[in-house]
Amino acid sequence: MDITAKTAGELHDLLVQKEITSTELTHAFLDRVRRLEGQVQAYVTVTDKSALKRAAEVDAKIARGEAIGTLEGIPMALKDNMCTEGIRTTCSSKMLEEFVPPYSAEVAIRLQEAGAILLGKLNMDEFAMGSSTENSRFFPTHNPWDLERVPGGSSGGAAASVAAAEAVYALGSDTGGSIRQPAAFCGVVGMKPTYGAVSRYGLIAFASSLDQIGPLTKDVRDNALVMNAIAGHDRKDSTSVRFDKPDYTQFLGKNIKGLKIGIPREYFGEGIDSDVAKVIWDAVAALKDLGAEAEECSLPHTDYAMPAYYLIAPAECSSNLARYDGVRYGYRAEGDDLISMVRKTRAEGFGPEVKRRIMLGTYALSSGYYDAYYVKAQKVRTLIKQDFDQAFGTYDVLLSPTAPTVAFKFGEKSSNPLSMYLSDICTVPVNLAGIPGISIPAGFVGGLPVGLHLMGKAFDEGTLYQVAYAFEQHTGFHKVKPSTKEVAAHGLE
Amino acid sequence: MAWSDTYEMVCGVETHVELATKSKIFCGCTTEFGGEQNTHVCAVCSGLPGVLPVLNKEVVNLAIKAGLALNGEIAEFSKFDRKNYYYPDLPKNYQTSQYDLPICKNGWLEITVDGAKKRIGITRAHMEEDAGKLVHSGETITSSDESYVDYNRTGVPLLEIVSEPDLRSIAEVVAYLEQLVQILDYTQVSDCRLEQGSVRFDINVSLRPKGTSDLGTRTETKNLNSFASVRHCMEYETERQAEVLDAGDKVVQETRTWDEGKGITISLRSKEEAHDYRYFPEPDLVPLVIERSWVEEIRRTLPELPTERRMRYESLGLSEYDAGVLTSSRALADFFDEALSRYADAKILTNWVMGEFLRLLKANQQSVLDSPISPVQLAELLELIDKGSISGKIAKGVLEDMYATGKDAALIIKEKGLGQISDEAALAEIVEQVIAAHPQSVEDYRAGKERAIGFLVGQIMKATKGQANPSLVNKLLKEKLS
């Protein structure tokens, strides 16, 4: 029995039935990490000692006959932009290479209280800026389906770790598609919750009005289970919403007969690979088989979402990243006076993509351009939100590809920032509107996974889980794993 | 010839007031003054990666209260913005402040200079966070090789109050600032401890030829923290600008700093870019919607303000000057009012408060709030004088003892045996002894020299160490000698 292939739901049963211990489970994952990391490189930091210590505590609890929670004793990992007290948190940046937070992110605390076993911190595009994890200052993460290809980004480490079974599940963050696009590229389930559903406290900010934390999991049930643990109001985050948090698993297994699915035609424009589009249309057929009603619809301002996003996100990032100045924490370069110290620190501590966005954002906010760029983009944001509001007057869920293509090769897009930005074209509008979006495995093109993107009304993650689960159980794509043989061919096992 | 014969001064002031909350604006750290460096600091106010702010409700309450006391309009919708600039005392390298939708707009207050009343406009008042403190290795920032940063003050809540450029003389500026601080003190929006930097003034001043209406180029001198330094700084800066203009040169628009030691303002122009603060709405905080019921609830907590109080004192028969001194701080006026509730003669009370009481505070370098004498204790002392238990002269000494020991007047009088001898039998004996000892004076008096009785009274007072009741002594002497 390869226990690393199992879902959190399955592992919980095994723990409760005492068929395995959390310590055995944790060892199994740490072993696998050791064997695969040379190729996948999903982890920036592995916290084996503290993981085994936590596992022993959970085992002791089980031995005492106490009941354990659903996620208790189960190994997982966090994207390295979520602060963990006493464990270095780098954002895959030279700037924070040595940074050890004196506090933990709210999600880290909630998972710790749920008994999760933290295996380590996961690689990402530096400060979550990128769509391939090539912008990590340490090393790129490889796609377990094809090691020559990127895992997507910026939560590339999170998606790859789950796909390669180096963690049962992971938390990523999504500002313009950073959970969903890598989930699609790596063939796992990735949820970007409604803005305000999951606390951002302790998430190192990229673009505050767009960032959300969410789970990357092997299947839809696990995703709902992790959401149960992390979602809900947090008074430390002023943008966190008080809402009636449901048990997200209650939506699993509900049939989708009569459910209305809108397919915005703007999401199938040029740039969308025709093979990817075909997989999505097959998915639509499958959903219709299950009784859903699907039809084309229109979100007329979709084309304006990307340019608006590439003004708003950099503007916020230019301000959020101002604090990295070499004074209080992080990298510091030598300089004759304060200004030269700060300018050198930031020149050396940040990579090119981060600097590019800081430059763009600073420019968009600067005097004389603020109205033309920033305010204009915020007005466009209003129009995009209105598009969604209108569509959700008719449809329960909207559907699109998650990404226009399957995972691309290293270096393929890294020389042209704009072409890289366009890989988020289907996911970005969702962040601008603050609504939830999920990517689930929907098939393959050339042996590489394709993600189906479902978008829902604000705080209606439940319906997304309902549709996603029905689709998953009907098609079974989530059960196809990157083959051990293929991985072995690259010398992984 | 003074510059004021040629030029007219135009001045507006930005005042930063520390709001009297227990905790900081966006985190739970204490706002207490002092403390060892970097000990009133948490993840949030030190700007660690990933932290988020949560607004302190009391900051909004106090800002509304100040806005009402300054006759301003309280916004129905208000929001926070980020003001982006790099400085090491600013942990996030942006200050969370308010830009286009401040909590209060269009206020005013009234000043009186040389008997003339004038209304000074208040453009706006907005909430923001304070920065930290820099300590320099050398004497000044420019002569230092390195600086040290203490973030204890970062995140202390401030209200920035911006006046209209309505001020036309240094006297008006000082009157405006005094009046403003009084109002903030009365409303207890701030503890107004100027010496601790809880109120700071930025002075914008320009000159223009008399009779013209275009504004001249202004300079801004930042971070003055006393009325005296505002006065001295403005005397210097107006003189300096006048000399520049007289020489046919142009005043440079710039930020300057006041060097208290040298008594000059110094340009802070850096080689750096002109300021471009790149304000944008703070995404980590949500807007404020201020219902009118909230505003009315706060309006009901407004106390009697200094102007109303001065008028009440004047109606008790006090002079305008006395009423002004008594209302100069809320603490003093409260002290006076409490004493007045026990001792009804406002004039006598005023003489004692403004005379002996303030003299003692000044001599001990203490404020009314630190006074060891309570208003009730002062009232009791005055009652004892009225009852004839002690003379006014002795009462001054008693007040000093009260100040030193905190004891009640009656106890001090008893312990020190200071009570006046009002016992007729005891005094009569002394009177007879004195008459017997000074036959010449007795003869002089009987011969019609009225003044001789003064000598005899003096002798009796001497014999009783001043404790004899003077009116009783007079009465007894006259009886015996008639």
Add this chain to the structure above:
Amino acid sequence: MVKFVKISRQAVEHVALLARLELSEQEIGTYTEQLNTILDYAAILEKLDTSEVQPTAHAVPLHNVLREDEVRVSMPQEKVLQNAPDAENGFFRVPKIV
């Protein structure tokens, strides 16, 4: 309507100062080119008439999120300074400011 303008090399240098980034001559050139490409792409927004549209700063409309004025314990000084690149006597130390 405000028109998008081409960003000049000098503007890039000015922005680099505002953003406290020290850029090499080559980087200034690269960024000038790339920012123009991105802004060119963003110029599509000019086509939209947004004169009647209110800007959206927050994805989810919330207001009056407030906390009570309660003091909580601060961090110990050594924790405050734990990541400091340069500290002395409980202070963060920085090079000369002007």
